[in-house]
Amino acid sequence: MKKVIYFLSIVLLITSCKKDEPKEYVTLSGKILNQNSDSLVVRSRVYSKTIKVNADGTFSDTLKVATGVYNFFDGAESASIYLKNGFELVVSLDTKQFDESISFTGEGAEVNNYLAARSLMQEGVFENDSLFKVEKPIFDEKIAGIKESFHALLNKTQNLDSLFIADEQKGIDGFTQYIASMYEEKQYLNTVLAKGNVSPKFTDYENFKGGTTSLDDLKGKYVYVDVWATWCGPCKREIPFLKEVEKAYHGKNIEFVSISIDQAKDHEAWKQMVAEKELGGIQLFADNDWKSQFVTDYKINGIPRFILIDPQGNIVTPDAPRPSSDDLKVLFDELKI
Structure with missing residues (x-):
């Protein structure tokens, strides 16, 4: 009897260890309302995987990937998606409100819901052109506030990898620098290149x-x-x-x-x-x-x-x-x- 119990204990231990082993692939599934295509594409510069979407908008597949940010393309629009082997992501999406509706549940949801929220915030910066029409001191204040709001979103998001956080912090700096360069360019367009000014010339x-x-x-x-x-x-x-x-x-x-x-x-x-x-x-x-x-x-x-x-x-x-x-x-x- 002791031998039987010992044998069963070994089996359970092996099974438990196998369950604890991380999966070497991502499980990606979900449902799309008002789908634009019969397939999805997950891609990067060195990777591409096409996933079939059923007539009712559901889809499910596995992907073996290198950890990182990928492009999630539905045939008309796209979003950023962070993938890591072992994730079990479930996507919900209505293409009529693509960026506003995309959401994630399951293992890996936190980082991807963060990316969705960050994308909406970035779009919001460009929605109101008044940002680029204010005086420089006011613009600098607004940019500081924008930068602070992005950092606040990043800091409150749970279960983020340290390398991902470091990349995002660099990305926030890069984004705000890009906005600042746009401001300078628009100021130049509105002053040096203002309507009625003599045009720069090309010769011969x-x-x-x-x-x-x-x-x-x-x-x-x-x-x-x-x-x-x-x-x-x-x-x-x-x-x-x-x-x-x-x-x-x-x-x-x-x-x-x-x-x-x-x-x-x-x-x-x-x-x-x-x-x-x-x-x-x-x-x-x-x-x-x-x-x-x-x-x-x-x-x-x-x-x-x-x-x-x-x-x-x-x-x-x-x-x-x-x-x-x-x-x-x-x-x-x-x-x-």
Whole structure:
């Protein structure tokens, strides 16, 4: 009898140890209301896993991952999700209120609910443009308050890994620094590049059709400038819309100028794309890509960027609507172009 009890004790001990062993995968399940797709994608720069979503919005799968933050994509929108082998996450989501509704339960819920709350807070910073219109001392006070609120959210969240906390603290610093740089840029746009000020100029840019072109050559007409590059996906997506706008305003008091800031090594790629895509308007190649004086004077840090200049060479707007936006036609109509 003692031998039987001893044997059973050993079995129970082994079983208990196995139960305590961490799982080498993540269990991810949940339900999506108003789903955008029949699948989800969990991905990073080096990992991708597609998860089937049933007709009723439910899903369940296992993922073997390296610990870290991943992108959780439902076919239309995405969120950040923190995964670690051993987590058993249950996701709840209504895509009609994606960021507001996403929530997590189960093992690993705390860190992921934190990420969801942090994302909402970040969006809230950008919802009210008044932040970027206040005087510098008031802005600095508001930024300090924003930084404090992010730290408060992080500090009150339980069961966070120390490395995750350290990364988040760096992220908070980076985010507030980014907001500060946006403020400086907007102040520059609203002062140095304010409506009515003389526009920065470009001089003797190579013209695809031959010769060179300067901004002063175009005085007497409005000039709609598109700063782009052949490698820029969003720039290329605007091309069909730009062609439509050019066609609609052909013969009007406006010139459409596209300035490529491709590097010198991509000069031939620029010429080839202009020819193959039959790009219209005035196609120019900047003299020094991102370092071109016109680009730096307009504080262009991302493309595509659109600028509108009046017939006298003065700024109408240093950040004009894109060709794909209905606001562009409204602006042109207001100016009676």
